[in-house]
Amino acid sequence: MLNLRLFILISAFGISRAKIFFRPDHTFDKNCTLPNGEQGICRSFMDCGTAVAEASERPKTCYFEGNDHFVCCRVPRPSDLACTEYKLPRPEVINGLPTEPREFPYMVALGWNTSETSVYDYKCGGALIGPDWVLTAAHCTSSGGEEPAVVLAGGVNLTSKRFPPTPIEKIIIHPNYEHKIVYDDIALIKLTGAPHEGEPACIGDRLPLIGRNATAVGYGHTVFGGLPSEQLLKAYLLTIETPQCQFHYNDEEAIPNGLRDTHLCAKDLQFKRDTCQGDSGGPLIIKNDGLYKPESYVIGVTSFGNGCATDAPGVYTNVAKYLDWIEPIIWPHYIPKKVA
Template sequence: MFRNNFFSHCSLLILLELLAQAAIRPQSQRGIVFPKESYDDCFADEQQRVPGICKLLEDCPAALSRWEREHVTPKTCYFVKFDQYVCCALNSSSSSSSISTTSTTVRPTLAALMQRRSDRACEAALVFGISIVGGRPTKHREFPFMAALGWRSNFDESIYYRCGGSLISATFVLTAAHCISFGGQLPVTVRLGGDNLTIGMGEDHMIRRVFVHPGYNDNTAYNDIALLELEEAQPSGLRIACLWARPQLAETDLTAIGYGQIRFAGLSSSQLLKVDLQHVSTDQCQPHYPREVLSDGLAASQLCAGDMRAMGDTCQGDSGGPLLMRNGSSWYVVGVTSLGQGCASGPPSVYTRVSSYLDWIEGIVWPKPEEENQQPTFDLRMSD
């Protein structure tokens, strides 16, 4: 009797231990991968087959240093919740001694950059998202994160799309504050992933809440940024747009996308269009926007872009739509269309600079516990 109870007790303990290990080390949970071990084998450079191990980003000085010197994004192994593990070259430990430990070390700056909640969400989406075929985006759903904001007609149940936006998480769309009220009405729906608004492409989603930047004044174009919270989370397969965290832009063309609208609430083609633009300096852009338009001139929280080569014949994006920059296989939102002047070789347009508002965005989209329920909102759900 005692012997049977003893073996039964031992078997139960072994079973509980196995279940505990499975609970502690799940392979995946809702789009987040957890590692089998603390350090896994990997290749820091696939072409040169440089061996490495997966480490926490802050524990890999070589990756941090290379980001600072060459702007090379570390290769992500996986995420444990929001802790980023990168492939760290095996010889990186020896190079760590060459990194200064004085107040001039690059670690604080890099840590602040790489630990942004929006960066981590973007990296997680890269690990689990849909890759771009052959290094070039496909024509169908080339920009799956593009959103079209819809208003219900006063005369029937028709939906009219008047502004654009960008899906930046499973439940949030980034847009312009001036898009929130059109004719005194709030948008009621968002269409995602549609290449054409008239042939039933894309998916429609109801808006739950609206967040307008507290510094926005509808008499000016400053702080022209807003967030829409959707009623339901989007499937993990729908690629989100990343947010550019640096105030400086890379030396590359920018891309504006939209449904062909020339101005806010203007006529559109219903077909999603794109145009290559170039960054325009403040000194070059300011003369196009006198004090009557921008009372305090162009702010640091704004940027300008235009088709300075006069190569295109489409418009510079919808109001609220994204100004994009390509970095590797990902699209980053660097601006939100605010003041559009027209198409092709016309004056440059003004965009809200996303990097200036990351603290506000992250506090709503990826809030810390103390940041929740602190932002003014418009709740669009019907009260009982």
Template sequence: MGPGRINKHQLFYAAILTVLAISVFYDRSVNACYEYQYCLTPLNYSGRYMNDETYGYMSDKAKMLCDGFCHHNSTLRLRCCASDATVKLERISEQVCTDNHLIYKFVIHGEIAKDNEFPFMAALGWRIKNETTGNTTIVYKCGGTIYDRGYVITAAHCLYHSSDLPVVVCPGGFALNDTEAWDLEIEEVIEHPNYEYPNVYNDIAIIRLKTIFYGNPFHDQPACLYDDPSSAHNVTAIGYGNTQFAGVSSPLLMKTNLSTIDNSECQLHYEPDSDVLSDGIISTQICAKDHEKLRDTCQGDSGG
């Protein structure tokens, strides 16, 4: 059973708060637990069971990620808590902007991305049934960006490629036919509450994965989400989309260099459209182009 499209107005911001590590508490009964025994917190941080005294020395941020209680015996109450070293004060997508030195070095007329060059890239997969054989296969139709542990951001319009929602995410920027590539199941998909297909405003959605995998490269290197993207002039577009207009998709991750342009210049190339661009180009959108008019993004590159 695949993920359902849930009430986006009620849960979109709830998902954001979860990603920001707002406290999650719940009681659970454990038959036997021991002090300093390994455990997993509600947000899947690795932790240990701690007594009340040890808990008192923890930072407020770390306390927010503690589980409920379990009882080692009738008197000793233990909590599952992540260590302070595990918990970062900043959102992961902001922390990575300073942790990693990003280089914009160098999709139509693009080039193949190097292995592990974009570990935060993901591809969204739909389960498609062959009407003749009855067999099902995964078809990747859109991109996404890993920006926190277990969360992927994508374009909301990608959810309308089919009557069904995507069911898996292939993380890590691997070639889709690579033997090292693997799929992670999707738990839920949440559109921006103000998105209305097919327009391009608020065109954003959050995907929550069923399982968080530790020890894999994709969760350690999420994308950097800049607070002020206006300072970026040279950008790199990446995607698995068509390599020529109306052509076939690429199983390889492609990249190409583009330059951002002022929105007023961008507006000259786009006439207002009642369905897609009813308000024209607005401040929350970024335009980019290839000055040589050779390179561009294409169908299937959305979301990444």
């Protein structure tokens, strides 16, 4: 289990511990230049959030107002603002015993209706990236011509009866996705409400993705052709360069134009852990280490592979490449107002 600590800033300038918040107006004046040459905004150091945490060098000072230190920050994306808003600690209780929060509280299972009332067939995974929004694979939005009906959130056992599954309100598939072709294999699911037991993960585009230790999470088969697991499982993987991956998928009909930068590959180089059938749509996670506590970032959505735990890496949809599609759907209120 991961220990959910306070969302604090450990300042190199001797600033005391405090929560980081973006100001509510979300109007940004681009009035400074970042060390990399991009335009930035002068904001209080305490309001800079991930813009400071991801800086490659000491933040550039704009000015001081009394004791407030204003530095040059990158303009936060809607996903940055949402991530900051989500991360308020809360206690969790499992089976009546007080515990630390679940290790993967953003993990969900997609359930299909069965012939029995209130009994669901869980066939795919996904990740909460908003209080009532799930990120999954486009190919997980239909099984036998039927759409999933509910999600079970919180990374709980699939037989758990503690909280009922949350009904699905609507499904939005990426407009460029084509059935049987594994490009743009990504979709969003709007729920009828926020699951009681779930907590969103973050997404973003400023994270290094190659050569990173990552964790794949799912309820899929533990062996190729086997039975799905009722317990949530995880696999520790390493993200690798796409050319290393392409070698294993040269003759696949599902990728007629080869792998793209919208794909992300990962494999276990030592123990041959991998995602498998039933893990589809589930998240590939990394921890972003900054000046405050590490946050879970969904960098990939389990898409396809060549068998399970073979020499071929698993292929994931690269979430960072789809932020321009995701953000206006989930966080239109965070889109910065243009300043004349």
